[in-house]
Amino acid sequence: MLRLLTRCGHVLGRATRVITLVGLVLHFALTLLYVFPLNPVKMELGFLANLTIGTYFPQNWSLFAPTPVQSTQVLLVRCLSAEEVPADSTHPLPTEGWEDVSSAHFKQAQRHRLSSYERLVRPLQNSLRTYLNGGPDLYSFHEACEKGDTEACKARDIAIKPRRELAARMFRRVGSVFCREAFPLRRLSAVALRFRERGAVPWSARAEGKPKEQDFELGLFKLDETVSLPGIYEAQGT
Numbered sequence: 001m002l003r004l005l006t007r008c009g010h011v012l013g014r015a016t017r018v019i020t021l022v023g024l025v026l027h028f029a030l031t032l033l034y035v036f037p038l039n040p041v042k043m044e045l046g047f048l049a050n051l052t053i054g055t056y057f058p059q060n061w062s063l064f065a066p067t068p069v070q071s072t073q074v075l076l077v078r079c080l081s082a083e084e085v086p087a088d089s090t091h092p093l094p095t096e097g098w099e100d101v102s103s104a105h106f107k108q109a110q111r112h113r114l115s116s117y118e119r120l121v122r123p124l125q126n127s128l129r130t131y132l133n134g135g136p137d138l139y140s141f142h143e144a145c146e147k148g149d150t151e152a153c154k155a156r157d158i159a160i161k162p163r164r165e166l167a168a169r170m171f172r173r174v175g176s177v178f179c180r181e182a183f184p185l186r187r188l189s190a191v192a193l194r195f196r197e198r199g200a201v202p203w204s205a206r207a208e209g210k211p212k213e214q215d216f217e218l219g220l221f222k223l224d225e226t227v228s229l230p231g232i233y234e235a236q237g238t
Contacts, residue, residue, distance in 0.1 A: 073128035074102045076194040079179035131167040134160035176224035181233035193218035
């Protein structure tokens with residue numbers, strides 16, 4: 001009996017090691033597939049990488065080749081009381097009082113590489129990039145569209161729409177958290193969101209050049225009272 005149990009233990013141990021090894025190989029293979037530029041293999045099997053790595057271990061290697069990051073994306077928030085909410089979409093939003101809720105986190109993450117700022121800012125940063133271009137798997141469609149390929153433009157627009165809607169939901173949550181924490185004594189009912197893209201200054205103009213900025217209106221949303229408050233925004237006023 002003891003000999004049988006020992007043998008079963010050896011078999012179980014070997015099976016565990018084999019399963020673990022296969023799992024690791026599969027994980028890293030899917031990771032490589034996920035971060036590779038668009039290619040025939042990725043077009044056929046990319047859905048597997050999106051279901052696994054893209055869902056639970058998303059990564060962005062655009063700092064490197066083939067398309068390095070060339071701009072900074074920030075989220076602007078305007079907290080609105082019931083009296084400040086426009087009666088309809090034709091009325092403009094207030095021009096003052098917009099708050100940048102992302103740049104401070106980016107700077108802290110850059111200054112403290114071993115801190116938790118990097119993890120704190122990642123959901124917002126990834127959502128900003130997703131809203132801008134839809135993700136690395138759409139880069140080739142952007143390029144083809146810019147070259148005049150109308151079919152590529154249609155495919156890109158269809159693919160990017162649900163991704164932008166998902167990113168906008170994240171923005172609403174972030175904006176609602178900021179408004180509720182930064183202005184706890186104000187009776188707020190809505191949050192207006194604006195996406196700003198700030199281009200990089202060329203090295204040749206680093207001393208006097210100013211970055212080009214472009215704003216995109218994300219819309220007006222009802223304040224989310226259900227999202228949990230993380231306690232990262234300091235109260236700024238009443």
